[in-house]
Amino acid sequence: MDNKRIIKIKTIQIDSKGEQEEIELVTEGKIFLKNEHIYITYEETELSGMNGTTTTLKIGNQSVIMKRFGNNNSQMVFEKGKRFTTKYKTAYGDLKMEIVTQHIEINVQEDLKKIEVNINYDINISGLFEGKNIMNITVN
Template sequence: MKQPLTIHLTTVQHDIGEAALFEQMSQTSHIDFVRLAQSAQEQQETEERFEMYVRGEAEVKNGTFVLRYMETELTGMAGTETTISFDVHNRDCVTLLRSGEVKTALTFLKGQRSISTYDTPQIPFSLCVYTMHMKNDLQLTGGSLVLEYLVEIRGAFAQHNRLVLQITPVREDEAEVFPASDEKKVSDRSDEMDVSEKI
């Protein structure tokens, strides 16, 4: 049975310049990446914050927790469905899939990197994600997912991202959809989102 949800999504992003995520990981330790992220956070002028509320649904099917929601114009990915899933017996490995106008598949596992293709209507990009921290207590009854990671598009600068996704079951007496005022974006550059800001 699918559980209707209210999803509160918050991200904080910092530009970090070149991170060389596509290079061999044996050359860069987890501690080095942590220091790189900490240095970026000290540069407050590069900080970008984003906050959004949307409706979604979740279910547990064949031992896999699956959360789905539609992106909105606020993320620059309207018409795209995002699916977050993980094995209920292995919460430390989370998969994020996007399908529709934007297509990508990413795996988040602490201390590991994931290389994928990010397809947009304009052009595909190669990107690499390195997961620094994860806390996952998502359940059908509610909970949250915290991801801290570095993301780099090949040939471009990298970012340090912190994503917090909180879910709450929808009550039967709640409205079917949010009024427009319940979806919001908090950003210093609301009209200049690049590809890395949509990941």
């Protein structure tokens, strides 16, 4: 199996005032299976504001773990109805980040030809940003 794939991540952030910002990243990454989980790794770009950071997604049946290493370090766990608190490490210091996953949908085609993940979650970063995020990840 060729493990190089095109990864498209589209995120819509809706702040507490209802204002929306859309971020879309299309990049090449790698995909592999390990212990019944799908792993996707890719390099962040200047567009995402996290240049110099590697992101790894660990996809299970009903959960996704997103880990970032490099200039920005963080871990986010998405599992419906669960609250997850972590530290978001930046060059400017650590920020407390809390997420609550409202909806998660994972669709995987046979032989991993296409993977689609949809996650809706509430986020609060140290009181500096509070809102809702809608994230769509497609791997072809």
